[in-house]
Amino acid sequence: EVVMTQSPATLSVSPGERATLSCRASQSVSTYLAWYQQKPGQPPRLLIYGASTRATGIPARFSGSGSGTEFTLTISSLQSDDYALYYCQQYNNWPPYTFGQGTKLEIK
Amino acid sequence: EVLLVESGGGLVKPGGSLRLSCAASSFTFNNYAMNWVRQAPGEGLEWVSSISSSSTYIYYADSVKGRFTISRDDAKNSLYLQMNSLRAEDTAVYYCARYNDYAAFDVWGQGTMVTVSS
Numbered sequence: 001e002v003v004m005t006q007s008p009a010t011l012s013v014s015p016g017e018r019a020t021l022s023c024r025a026s027q028s029v030s031t032y033l034a035w036y037q038q039k040p041g042q043p044p045r046l047l048i049y050g051a052s053t054r055a056t057g058i059p060a061r062f063s064g065s066g067s068g069t070e071f072t073l074t075i076s077s078l079q080s081d082d083y084a085l086y087y088c089q090q091y092n093n094w095p096p097y098t099f100g101q102g103t104k105l106e107i108k
Numbered sequence: 109e110v111l112l113v114e115s116g117g118g119l120v121k122p123g124g125s126l127r128l129s130c131a132a133s134s135f136t137f138n139n140y141a142m143n144w145v146r147q148a149p150g151e152g153l154e155w156v157s158s159i160s161s162s163s164t165y166i167y168y169a170d171s172v173k174g175r176f177t178i179s180r181d182d183a184k185n186s187l188y189l190q191m192n193s194l195r196a197e198d199t200a201v202y203y204c205a206r207y208n209d210y211a212a213f214d215v216w217g218q219g220t221m222v223t224v225s226s
């Protein structure tokens with residue numbers, strides 16, 4: 001099973017600043033890496049797939065990078081709507097599909 | 109609008125059974141693999157089960173293997189999860205999610221809550 005590790009667990013960033021979230025896989029997942037955003041009481045929403053492709057309707061301030069075992073989600077200028085939980089997921093070596101434990105992005 | 113709507117959750121005693129449903133609309137359901145993902149209260153996301161288009165391939169997480177059964181009815185555009193021998197640790201919101209190949213899990217339902225408690 002591929003273990004996904006996200007860091008940090010909590011990230012405090014001021015509005016308008018840049019946020020950088022990390023995700024590491026225990027073995028290579030190529031670029032089969034997705035990022036999801038989840039707000040309280042809502043389902044996850046796909047932000048990024050293929051490590052770097054924005055999903056439909058996702059603003060350009062969200063970008064993803066990386067391949068193999070190291071991945072990054074960057075939010076270039078934080079808006080109030082961006083404070084949420086973020087999960088990475090690998091879908092290269094499955095079953096099982098595996099998710100990271102999440103990074104909580106909070107207002108500084 | 110592409111939509112997934114789960115139903116069937118509720119309160120059940122340990123050892124009991126429950127059947128979840130997920131109704132799909134506004135896309136060609138039989139073209140897609142489908143999944144169940146769960147989230148225990150205050151916890152992260154856990155993949156539960158997958159079923160390919162045409163039901164050719166079925167997979168389960170080790171935590172539910174032998175107790176849960178995934179199925180689909182393409183004529184009804186519906187996905188199901190039969191859950192037997194339920195345990196307290198199965199308490200979670202259960203989401204159905206569409207798998208769109210390289211686009212990962214691109215559509216999610218709102219979820220249905222399952223509580224296993226005596």
